[in-house]
Amino acid sequence: METLNPLVWNGKEPELWNIANEVVDPEIPVLTVVDMGIVRDVTREGDNITVKITPTYSGCPAMEMISTDIKAAFHRKGFNNVSIEFVLSPAWTTDWISDYAKDKLEKYGIAPPPRSTADKNAILGKPKEVRCPQCKSLNTVMISNFGSTACKALWKCEDCKEPFDYFKCI
Amino acid sequence: MSNNSNAALLEFVLRLGDNNLILGHRLSEWCSNGPFLEEDIALSNIALDYLGQTRILYTYAGTLEGGKTEDFYAYERFEHEFTNALITELPNGDYAHSIARQLYYSVFADLLLTELMKSKDATLSGYAAKAIKETAYHLRHATDWTLRLGDGTEESHQRMQKAIDDLFMYTGDMFATTEKEKSLVAAGIAPDVPALKAAWTKKVESVLKEATLTMPDAATWQMQGSRTNRHTEHIGYIIAEMQYVTRAYPGNKW
Ligand SMILES: [Zn+2]
Numbered sequence: 001m002e003t004l005n006p007l008v009w010n011g012k013e014p015e016l017w018n019i020a021n022e023v024v025d026p027e028i029p030v031l032t033v034v035d036m037g038i039v040r041d042v043t044r045e046g047d048n049i050t051v052k053i054t055p056t057y058s059g060c061p062a063m064e065m066i067s068t069d070i071k072a073a074f075h076r077k078g079f080n081n082v083s084i085e086f087v088l089s090p091a092w093t094t095d096w097i098s099d100y101a102k103d104k105l106e107k108y109g110i111a112p113p114p115r116s117t118a119d120k121n122a123i124l125g126k127p128k129e130v131r132c133p134q135c136k137s138l139n140t141v142m143i144s145n146f147g148s149t150a151c152k153a154l155w156k157c158e159d160c161k162e163p164f165d166y167f168k169c170i
Numbered sequence: 171m172s173n174n175s176n177a178a179l180l181e182f183v184l185r186l187g188d189n190n191l192i193l194g195h196r197l198s199e200w201c202s203n204g205p206f207l208e209e210d211i212a213l214s215n216i217a218l219d220y221l222g223q224t225r226i227l228y229t230y231a232g233t234l235e236g237g238k239t240e241d242f243y244a245y246e247r248f249e250h251e252f253t254n255a256l257i258t259e260l261p262n263g264d265y266a267h268s269i270a271r272q273l274y275y276s277v278f279a280d281l282l283l284t285e286l287m288k289s290k291d292a293t294l295s296g297y298a299a300k301a302i303k304e305t306a307y308h309l310r311h312a313t314d315w316t317l318r319l320g321d322g323t324e325e326s327h328q329r330m331q332k333a334i335d336d337l338f339m340y341t342g343d344m345f346a347t348t349e350k351e352k353s354l355v356a357a358g359i360a361p362d363v364p365a366l367k368a369a370w371t372k373k374v375e376s377v378l379k380e381a382t383l384t385m386p387d388a389a390t391w392q393m394q395g396s397r398t399n400r401h402t403e404h405i406g407y408i409i410a411e412m413q414y415v416t417r418a419y420p421g422n423k424w
Contacts, residue, residue, distance in 0.1 A: 059218035091300040145212065148211070
């Protein structure tokens, strides 16, 4: 069983949270939707389960699929009355991605975001340092602030010359 | 909530939503037509942000009107029913024109959302807190490109200056307001949009200066109309393309 993201799990209903934690992000399949901080709450009232989710970006096209996948995961465990609620507040932030999830991101080849609270430059200015997920060099440059999905920017490593995705800070 | 304040809120929410939808639609026209791959992806991503923001706002509008769907607002209204700022519907032009539009609009959106985060309406303040993070990246993109083109070659400088000059007459309309909207300002729900003009001018001026470009004359004649149901001719073409399928096959699902 995977660890439950301590930055979002409220310590309640571990069985239900663990079911939600089986669902992976369709665009970053090494992380679950709980690792990502997309799942905000899981509650039970009698037989009815409510899962609250929040989009990473307003236009995230994966939200429909995530909803369907969460429902399917609960159905497999015998919970048939599952409703998904979209919430906007508080707005999603990369600060909800836990440290172990960031390690998984880096191993997968995506440079993880820095803490936005620790590095205010990360949002509006240039992040201080972005480490190449391939060779770990800090000698990297941004190619474009917009990458293969809304949540990523495109960087390249000046040492190993590999381009890579950087999970941008919001 | 009384009928009057509900109507005012609906009008304001649609104004915000229409700005996002129409500008997003325009930017999506760059998809597969960008000057190079990274910019193609950047503008498509920004278009997607606007579309996502539109969905939040249209969904909210639907609850205010008792059960209308987000699709209704995008696909079943006519030109004169859209209330987007005129600048959002202008054709893309060359890359400099698209960047000038992004600069003018992103500076405006950033200021508007900063104020809207303080709204007493929880849906609107929640929307603003979400959208402003995306807008920060849009603004940075527009600023970077204004600097790069303005302080670039002689050709890029001249074309960027032309774009800045050409679009300036449409910027005043972004700050237009209505009597209904004023009632929302008094209630602490909507920001005082005309009051954002001074900060907008200051910010745009500073970016243009750094880009070695000249700020257009403040006395330039300004085209108005978006708050009185008058548009440029361009809106019709956007609506025609956007609504063709749903009008040809009403109610179809796929
Ligand atoms: Zn490297």
